[in-house]
Amino acid sequence: MRSFLSKLTTIDEKDLTTKEKKIVEYIKGHLKEIVDTNMKIERMAQEAGTGYSAIYGLLKKLNIKGFRDFAISLANDAENQEINVAKDDENVVSAYINLIKQNYALIEKRSIFESLTLLKQAKGNRIFFCYWENLLSGPASELSNFFYKEGFNAHLLDSDQETLKDRINTSSENDVFVFFTRYGNSKRLDSFIENIGESNRKIIYISGKVPSSDVLKYLSSIHTLIVDNPDQTMYKGHISYSVPFNYFNDLLMYHFLNMEE
Structure with a gap:
């Protein structure tokens, strides 16, 4: 599944360590910056205030195979956030389709x-x-x-x-x-x-x-x-x-x- 945010919903927050929670919080608050700068793991660990092992531990829990796949999933999430959807009933249609696509993947x-x-x-x-x-x-x-x-x-x-x-x-x-x-x-x-x-x-x-x-x-x-x-x-x-x-x-x-x- 090519979405970090979607995979995150399958994990209970209580199953994340303190450092993993810091990484999640950082990603949610800086998603566009991470993608636009093609942020490397060294800088992400530094900015989030954690080490490499915490990032790789989080990826393992989410069954994301390596930092490259992680970067791709974040890029997909950033692209989804930028999509301008019509503000009427199409919002509901788009949400249903998005949820089904995530499960399809x-x-x-x-x-x-x-x-x-x-x-x-x-x-x-x-x-x-x-x-x-x-x-x-x-x-x-x-x-x-x-x-x-x-x-x-x-x-x-x-x-x-x-x-x-x-x-x-x-x-x-x-x-x-x-x-x-x-x-x-x-x-x-x-x-x-x-x-x-x-x-x-x-x-x-x-x-x-x-x-x-x-x-x-x-x-x-x-x-x-x-x-x-x-x-x-x-x-x-x-x-x-x-x-x-x-x-x-x-x-x-x-x-x-x-x-x-």
Whole structure:
């Protein structure tokens, strides 16, 4: 994904070190200067008041491969900020398109096919589609209904603790759990994922944040989405929370219907 600001939204601020936060703050406040002067890492570290290791540590967390790719992503962000968009309804259209483009660049096709393989292998068993926040009930319900109509034993769940415990305790080896979460920072959700993972069940994780290190080893397939508007200078209005998840659903369903057996 060629956007530093977009990738930044997938990381919780609490997961950044003090020096990494200083770098982020400096970049946001001096983006145009950094790009116009083709700023090198030496000067950036000096201006931000950090060392090289903090910059490279931040890039590693954002899965940006080297300073060259970092510079390209910043140039793209600067260009987006300079785009003059019409001030009426086109603002909303532009914001939707921008958010979908960011997710198009971020979502890996390899991960899509990993999830589709897991789901197809679960035919004859159960697939539990669980939305952790009520605002994602629509996307989770849509995907659950799609697989039900395709002949799968699909079940829709919310974050009710007792129901989840029961489904975990009565699940079988080839059952799959699919979690939708916008925020991905719930200790209770992490606890359920840990219980499911220790039971050797498959887990597909769809979230607006990268998973915590505590649960990473239990996840069979991971999809991290851009769920927040990455550029407030371009558009300051509201974008429906479900938009990125609906796009992901459509992508998954399209490849399911066109995937060779």
